[in-house]
Amino acid sequence: MEVNKRLARDAKKKGICEEWYGRLIDTKGKDELIKMYLEGIDFCLSNEYPSNEFIRQHFVGTCEAYGVFLDQAITAGNFRHVVALGRCEGTATYDGWNVGQVFAKHQSRLKVLATGNSFVMVDVFDDTTVEVEARDNAKICVNHYGGNLTTTTGDGEGNAIIKVIRKTTKTY
Incomplete structure (x- = not known):
């Protein structure tokens, strides 16, 4: 499963709104996902989303520039x-x-x-x-x-x- 689809599925379980769910599904590439993470940081930090392990597996090495x-x-x-x-x-x-x-x-x-x-x-x-x-x-x-x-x-x-x-x- 693509990273954005996994993130969207997990965000849905945490109560993300439909608009942001749709944006996640349509997101292409890690850079765009990291920008979206920063834009929605309140949701992410308050829901421990994505998990540190998920970030470690998929974003370490890319996210530091942001x-x-x-x-x-x-x-x-x-x-x-x-x-x-x-x-x-x-x-x-x-x-x-x-x-x-x-x-x-x-x-x-x-x-x-x-x-x-x-x-x-x-x-x-x-x-x-x-x-x-x-x-x-x-x-x-x-x-x-x-x-x-x-x-x-x-x-x-x-x-x-x-x-x-x-x-x-x-x-x-």
């Missing part, structure tokens, strides 16, 4: 998306006027550093350990669903801001 990592060391600079799944460990840095989204899930350990005028959204889940630091005029907004979170703001200059929104649910 910022999706599984059980890997991460050094990501100004990636639009960074998704740390499994037991990732590393850093995601943003500078200048760059904007990014970071998702830390499972047992990942991640440092997010924003400098200059960058803006980063960070979602923290499960048993992760995430350290966020904003310097200069950078802004970070953290949705804290679970895990361990530490924050550091500024180095004495600029107007760096970190806003933490504590969520009362495990996921979206």
Whole structure:
């Protein structure tokens, strides 16, 4: 069975809507599937979909270019998306006027550093350990669903801001 058909079947079991089910069926190639994963990240992360094992079998080696990592060391600079799944460990840095989204899930350990005028959204889940630091005029907004979170703001200059929104649910 083709990868997209297996994904569509599994998504249907998890309650995906008809529109997205149809899009999955029609998707061609791994690159398009990874882009769709990022577009529907809320569904994927809240449903553990696809499984880490499925990602390992079918997407590791391709997904990293899009910022999706599984059980890997991460050094990501100004990636639009960074998704740390499994037991990732590393850093995601943003500078200048760059904007990014970071998702830390499972047992990942991640440092997010924003400098200059960058803006980063960070979602923290499960048993992760995430350290966020904003310097200069950078802004970070953290949705804290679970895990361990530490924050550091500024180095004495600029107007760096970190806003933490504590969520009362495990996921979206």
